[in-house]
Amino acid sequence: MKRIFGALKAYPFALFCLAVFALLVVLALLAPWITPQNPYDNAAVDFFDASLPPGTEAGTGEFIYLLGTDALGRDLYSAILYGLRITLLVAGSASLIALCVGVLAGLVAAYAGGWADTIIMRLVDIKLGFPTILVALTVMAVVGTGLGNLIFALAFAQWPYYARTTRSAALVEVSQEYIEAARSLELPPWRILMRHLLPNSISPILVVLTLQLAHAVAIEASLSFLGLGTSIEEPSLGLLIANGSREILSGHTWQLIWPGVALVLLIFSVNVFGDRFRRVLNPKEA
Amino acid sequence: MASYLIRRLGQAAFVLLLVSFLIFMGVYAIGDPVEMLVPPDATTAEVNRAREALGLDQPILIQYGLYLKGLVQGDLGTSFVYNQPTIDLVLQRLPATVELGLTAFVFSLIIGLPLGLIAGYRAGSVTDDGIMNGSILAYSLPNFWQGLLLILLFAVQLRWLPSGGRGDTGILFGIETSLLTLDGWQHIFLPALNLALFNSAMVTRLTRAQVQQAMGSEYVRYARAKGISERRILIRHAFRNVLIPLVTVLGLELGNLLAYGIITETVFNWPGMGQLLINSINIVDRPVIVGYLLIVVAMFVVINLIVDVLYTLLDPRIRLGGNKA
Amino acid sequence: MLKVDNLVTSLHPGSRDQVDIVRSVSFSLEPGQILGVVGESGSGKSMMAYSLIDLLDRKIAITGGSIVFNGEDLSAAKQARMRELRGNRIAMIFQDPMVALNPVLTIGEQMIEAIQAHRRMSRRDAEAHAIKTLARVGIPSPESRMSAYAHEFSGGMRQRVVIAIAFLNEPDLIIADEATTALDVTIQSQILAEIQGLAEETGAAILWITHDLSLLSGFADAVMVMYAGQVIEIAPADRLFGAPRHPYTAALMRAVPVAGRTRLENLEGVPPSLADLPPGCAFAPRCPRAQPRCSQNVPPFEGDTTLGWRCFFPLEETP
Numbered sequence: 001m002k003r004i005f006g007a008l009k010a011y012p013f014a015l016f017c018l019a020v021f022a023l024l025v026v027l028a029l030l031a032p033w034i035t036p037q038n039p040y041d042n043a044a045v046d047f048f049d050a051s052l053p054p055g056t057e058a059g060t061g062e063f064i065y066l067l068g069t070d071a072l073g074r075d076l077y078s079a080i081l082y083g084l085r086i087t088l089l090v091a092g093s094a095s096l097i098a099l100c101v102g103v104l105a106g107l108v109a110a111y112a113g114g115w116a117d118t119i120i121m122r123l124v125d126i127k128l129g130f131p132t133i134l135v136a137l138t139v140m141a142v143v144g145t146g147l148g149n150l151i152f153a154l155a156f157a158q159w160p161y162y163a164r165t166t167r168s169a170a171l172v173e174v175s176q177e178y179i180e181a182a183r184s185l186e187l188p189p190w191r192i193l194m195r196h197l198l199p200n201s202i203s204p205i206l207v208v209l210t211l212q213l214a215h216a217v218a219i220e221a222s223l224s225f226l227g228l229g230t231s232i233e234e235p236s237l238g239l240l241i242a243n244g245s246r247e248i249l250s251g252h253t254w255q256l257i258w259p260g261v262a263l264v265l266l267i268f269s270v271n272v273f274g275d276r277f278r279r280v281l282n283p284k285e286a
Numbered sequence: 287m288a289s290y291l292i293r294r295l296g297q298a299a300f301v302l303l304l305v306s307f308l309i310f311m312g313v314y315a316i317g318d319p320v321e322m323l324v325p326p327d328a329t330t331a332e333v334n335r336a337r338e339a340l341g342l343d344q345p346i347l348i349q350y351g352l353y354l355k356g357l358v359q360g361d362l363g364t365s366f367v368y369n370q371p372t373i374d375l376v377l378q379r380l381p382a383t384v385e386l387g388l389t390a391f392v393f394s395l396i397i398g399l400p401l402g403l404i405a406g407y408r409a410g411s412v413t414d415d416g417i418m419n420g421s422i423l424a425y426s427l428p429n430f431w432q433g434l435l436l437i438l439l440f441a442v443q444l445r446w447l448p449s450g451g452r453g454d455t456g457i458l459f460g461i462e463t464s465l466l467t468l469d470g471w472q473h474i475f476l477p478a479l480n481l482a483l484f485n486s487a488m489v490t491r492l493t494r495a496q497v498q499q500a501m502g503s504e505y506v507r508y509a510r511a512k513g514i515s516e517r518r519i520l521i522r523h524a525f526r527n528v529l530i531p532l533v534t535v536l537g538l539e540l541g542n543l544l545a546y547g548i549i550t551e552t553v554f555n556w557p558g559m560g561q562l563l564i565n566s567i568n569i570v571d572r573p574v575i576v577g578y579l580l581i582v583v584a585m586f587v588v589i590n591l592i593v594d595v596l597y598t599l600l601d602p603r604i605r606l607g608g609n610k611a
Numbered sequence: 612m613l614k615v616d617n618l619v620t621s622l623h624p625g626s627r628d629q630v631d632i633v634r635s636v637s638f639s640l641e642p643g644q645i646l647g648v649v650g651e652s653g654s655g656k657s658m659m660a661y662s663l664i665d666l667l668d669r670k671i672a673i674t675g676g677s678i679v680f681n682g683e684d685l686s687a688a689k690q691a692r693m694r695e696l697r698g699n700r701i702a703m704i705f706q707d708p709m710v711a712l713n714p715v716l717t718i719g720e721q722m723i724e725a726i727q728a729h730r731r732m733s734r735r736d737a738e739a740h741a742i743k744t745l746a747r748v749g750i751p752s753p754e755s756r757m758s759a760y761a762h763e764f765s766g767g768m769r770q771r772v773v774i775a776i777a778f779l780n781e782p783d784l785i786i787a788d789e790a791t792t793a794l795d796v797t798i799q800s801q802i803l804a805e806i807q808g809l810a811e812e813t814g815a816a817i818l819w820i821t822h823d824l825s826l827l828s829g830f831a832d833a834v835m836v837m838y839a840g841q842v843i844e845i846a847p848a849d850r851l852f853g854a855p856r857h858p859y860t861a862a863l864m865r866a867v868p869v870a871g872r873t874r875l876e877n878l879e880g881v882p883p884s885l886a887d888l889p890p891g892c893a894f895a896p897r898c899p900r901a902q903p904r905c906s907q908n909v910p911p912f913e914g915d916t917t918l919g920w921r922c923f924f925p926l927e928e929t930p
Binding site: 013126129130131133134137138139141142143214218221222225226227228238241242244245248249253256257260263264267268271272275 | 301304305309312313418419422423425426427428429430431434435437438442449541542544545546548549552553563564567568575579582583586587590
Binding site: 503504505507508509510511512513514515518522523526527530600601 | 664666694695696697698699702703705707710711712713714715716721724725728729776
C-alpha cells in the first residue's frame, strides 16, 4: 500500500483529484450543518422563492441563495449537498455490497475450481455480455423505484467485475507453494481464503472499486434522471438535473448546470484517481 | 468453423432462455396490471373477466410456458396499453434506434480513431497526456447532462439545431431513415453526438493502448529497418494489427450504444425503442417491457456472435486454421 | 566502405544517469567482407549495430565518435537521410523472423513495400523482382508464396524470406543480429553458406552479430570480440581462431554455447553491470590470468582496427 501511494506521488493531478473527492465526501457528510436550509423539509422551503437566480437574497432575508433556487423554491446549494449525500450513499453502499459479493464469489471460484468455478464464471460472463446500465435499468423496471432497490440494482449489475478480477488475481496465488502448504495442513478453507488469497488480490480489487464507484455514481444519476431511481421527495443529483432540464427553455440554466457540475466533479475525480491507480499497478499499460 | 458456430448458437439460445425466464418471473411477480387497466369503479366480476382475458389467472409457470410457445412463433404478446402486438410496437421503432446508434458509432470512430492513433504514436508526450485526460473527462460526463448541455447551447442559445424529435425521413431499401434528408440530419446530429461522446472516449483509449503496444513491437522496428515511412508504418503495419483486437471491443461498444441510446432517446425525445421502454415502465405495460428486453438481449447475442466471426475473419493466423505459435 | 571510429552510445544521454553502453568502438569493413561480432548478451554488440542505422530506442543515443559509410558521416545524418539508407544501402536481418515479419501482412506486401520505399518501380515490376529474389534464396514455388503469411512458413524458410528482403535492394552492407540463433544446426549451416555466396556475388559487406564464436569459423573473414561495451580483441578470423590473444577470447573458444542461452557456461561469474564498472579491466573479476594491476588500471588497446587487443597480459603468440 505504501508503495502504491509512493508511486502515485508521480501523478500530482491524481492526488489533487483524490483531494477533490475527499472534499466532496466531507461536504456531503456535513451537509446539514453547512447548508442554510433542509431542502427536504417543506416547512423550510419558501415556494415564493421559486427559480431565483444565484446570489439572490432569500425572501426571509436570512441568507443568500448561492446557486439560486429550483422550481419549487429550494435552495440549490443545499439541495446539491443533500443530493450528493444520497448519490454517495447509494453508489457507496452498492459498491461495497458488490465488492463483498463479487470478491467472495471470485475467491470461491478460484479456490474451489471445478463446478463452482464453471457456474460462477458462466454467470459472470453472461452479465458481462450486457452493459451495466441495461442490467441495472432492467432490475429497476422489475423492482420499482426507491433507495434500497437502487442499491440492490447497482450491486446486482456490478458484482461480476469484482468476481472476475478477484478470481484471476487469486488464481495466480492458488498455485503458489504456501497455499499448497496451507491446504495440506488442513486449515479451514475460509481461513486460507481470508488470510492468504485475499491480501494478495487486494490491489487489483481496489482499482476495480474506484472505477466501478465512478460508474455507479453515473448510473445512479442516469436512472434517477429517467425517473427509475431515487424518489422525488429526496432527490439525488441525477433527479435534480432532471428537474432542471424542465426549465431549459425558461432560461433558468443554473438549475441544470450546477447539479451537473457537482456530479461531473465527483465522477471525474474518482475516474482520474482510478486511472492513475491502475497505471501504477500495471506499468506496462502506462 | 461449423462446429464452432453451432456451439456458439447453442450458448446464445441458452442465454436467451435464461434471461427470458428471469425477466418474465421478475416482471410478472410484481404488481397487478389489471388494477391499473380496469376503471377504478369496476366490479370484482369485471376485474376477473379482464384477468382471464389477459391470461393472468393461470399459474405463473404455465403463463411462462404459453409465452415461450408464442415466442418461438414470433409472438411476444399484446401490449396492455396500445392493444397492439408487442413485436410490431418494438419493430416500428427499431429503425430510429438503429439509425441513431449506427450514426453515433460512426461519429465515435471519426473522433476516437485519429485521437487514439496520435496518442498511441506519441505515447508519453504532452499531446498524449492531454488526449488521455480529455478522454477521462469525456467518459465522466454523464450522458444525459452532456446531452442537455448540447441542447442548451445549440438549440436554445444558438438556435442552430432543433432540440429534439426525429426529422423528415426518406425510404432506403424499404427502411425509413433520416439520413436522406437535410432536416433528418439536423435532427439526428445532436443526439448522435451526445451518444457518441462517451463511446469516442472508449475508442480513443482502446486505440491508443493497441497502437502503443504495436509501435513498440519487433515488426515495427523491422519495418523501420527496411526504410518504410513512418506514415506507412503507422497506417499499414501498426493499424492493421490494432484493428483485430479493436473490432472485438468495438462490437461490444455497439451494444453499449444500444443501451445508452435509451437515455439519449429520452433526452432528445427521439421516437425509438428506448423511449418506448421508459414509457412502458412508467405505465407498467408488462408485455412491452419483457418483449423489448428480449429483443435487446437477442440483439446483443447476435452482435457478440458477429464480432466473434469477424475476429476470426480478420486474423489470418486464425482464419487459416493455423496455430498462433 | 564502412569506417567506425571511437563510437560511443549512451543510455539517458546528457542526464545524471548517463550510462555508456557502447564504449569507443572502432573497426572498418570492405565490400564483400564478413566481420563477425561476438559477445555475451549485454556486451553492447546489438546496440552498436542499431547505432549504425539509427534504430536506437528513444532513451538511447550516439554520444561520440563517427560512422563513415561510403564517405558520408552517418552519426551526423538527418533522420530522412537515414531512412533512405535503411533497407536500401544498409539492410538488417533480425534474430526472430516470426516476430520481425508483420503477422497480418502477406510476405509479398512486405517485400514490395521494401522495394517501393527506395525505388520508383511499378507494382508489377516490384512483384517480379521480389519473386526472383525469393527464388534466389532457395524458396520453392515463390510465386505462390507471395500471398502467404509469416506463420505459414517453416522456421528455416522464414529466415530465408528475411534474407531475401535484406538483399532486395542489393545493399552495400547487411547487419545480421543473431540471425541463425533460432534455427537448428543443419539449417543454420545451409543458410550461412548461402549468405556467403550472396555476399560474394553482390559484393555486400556483412556485419554478423552472434554470441556463438564457433559459428564464425569458416564463415567470417574477421572477428571482433566485445565485452562490456568495448572491443577487447579484433583479428582476421584464421589468426584469431589459431592464436587468440585475449584471455576472454580464449575462454569463448572453449565454451560450448547452449541453445537459446547467450551466457557462457564454463566461465564463472557474469559480465559487469555497465552502470557499475570495476575500476580496472572490465574482465578482470572473471579472468584466470588477472594480476593486481588489472583491477587498478584500464588496459589500453594495442594494435589497429584490423588486429589488436585490450590486455596487459595477453596470451603468447604460438606460431
